[in-house]
Amino acid sequence: MSKVTTINKAISEHVKDGDFLFIGGYICRTPYAAIHEIIRQGKKDLTVTRSNAADDFDMLIGAGAVKRFIATFLSLGFFGLGRCYRRSLEKGIPHKIEVEEYTNLSLPTMLMAGAMGMPFAPVRDMAGSDLMKVKSFMGDNKYKVIKSPFDGATTVLVPALNPDVAIIHVQQSDETGNAQIWGIGGDCQYGANAAKKVIVCCERIVSRDVIGKDPSRTIVPDYKVAAVVEEPFGAHPGYTPGFYDTDFKFGNLYKTASSTEDGFKRFLDEWVYGVKNRNEYIQHYIKSYGYSSFKKLEAEFDYGYPVSYSY
């Protein structure tokens, strides 16, 4: 049965206030179209997680959608510290979010445990650091230290995470949600499979037959998927391998805009509230920067070596 829908319906039907969301896209394939829709629909009290959060999480925090953040890192990368994140934690604007801090080893491990139905998992990092001294909303369940029952070694355990909803952006999916990626994976696969249900945004919907030509690329099987949304250019200003490059010009625009409360509000008014959907966003982008800027982001045509699964 086809699960193809619009981003508007996918978010309104599957994301509730107070939900715990995994938002995929560690630099690569960030689901910005869905992020903007969450902000447009005024969702609030969300708990959000991903390793290495960037502009997308900063935007959600600045827009007031986030209550809690299971974090490892948040910055605008090349463009420095997350301005909305800083305003939230340093000045309580629009409100102070609660942050539980992990690392880019422990958090993906917690998602992996969640994806595999394990209750918790051991990690070899965090020990001896002040990350062990600060606990927020997870309290004593942030981690446990035990003597390993196997060799007596001091061992840190972290709990499994099972988000209510995962939102990911992929290159292609079929109508039922068999979702395929290529290129840098971050924690996308474990995060998606840890969630109770998945919203798949994709550059293109393809047939089940096309998926079957290279099934090793599928990271989420369709039984996990609640909605499929075809959203070309949906990861802009981030990138999607084989489709378009990172838009540094836009990254700089966000940095400058988000540096002040006013500038951030104007950014949302123009690029989020001021458009109804990604199609209008693209039209607005082309009007603002010209068609050549848009085309310049397009990836070169460079297919890899075709693989055969025949026997």
Add this chain to the structure above:
Amino acid sequence: MVAKQLDGYIKPELMACCGAREIQENDIVLVGTGFPTMAANIAKHTHAPNARLMQESGVYDARPKRPALSVGDPCLNPGAAMIGGLMDIMGMGLQAGNVDVGFLSGSQVDKFGNINTTCIGDYENPKSRLPGSGGANPIGSLVKRVLIIALHDTRRLAEKVDFITTPGYIDGPGAREKHGLPPGTGPHVIITNKAVMRFDKSTGEAYLDTYHPDTTVEEVVKNTPWDLKVSPDVRETEPPTEFELRVLREVLDPKRMISAYISRGYV
């Protein structure tokens, strides 16, 4: 800020070369962007052609056609030997003990090589909120040799960091082992814009090994906020060789993106 020209090279180039010289043949090197990538690639073009790089986002042995601006940069994808996700690199690579060298930098670095990338001031009410650990804590916990890049002044270097995001020798010898971190891991060197400092295993403290050509032992000591011990063999840092500079300027970074470090204070 005007770049100080040190006989035809800038400070960030010298620092990248200092980093390169810490990498050995066949090392597996977990890198970020900027200095680390340039340093590791200088090593590959000179004394360590079989060193291999990985990025935490999931990339092993990339062949980028432009300098990567993030650990997930688009240019890392085509041509890499392997692409997976975080657990492939941070789990099967790093945690399993396969990584020799990791580069880290921080807003604050202390004498034990502890690094702060979390907050300046009190954690609950920070004066300045920084990005957090990301991959830094596991890299600092688990690689055999941590190479630390830092700005050399009494604000960036500290007797004690405000927050230990990434453990160095914590509070002295034996502390890493006590907390369960694997033996044979920890900070190896701090490369700053004034000096190269190494670690005395008997105290866990960084000491001065070499000072850069435009400075002096006295100036380095004055700009270090702990009682900096000086190696009896202290000497001037070897300047970049002509070949190292050629690799950097003609092959790795023809657009001279490394000079962006000058505006960040690396002079």
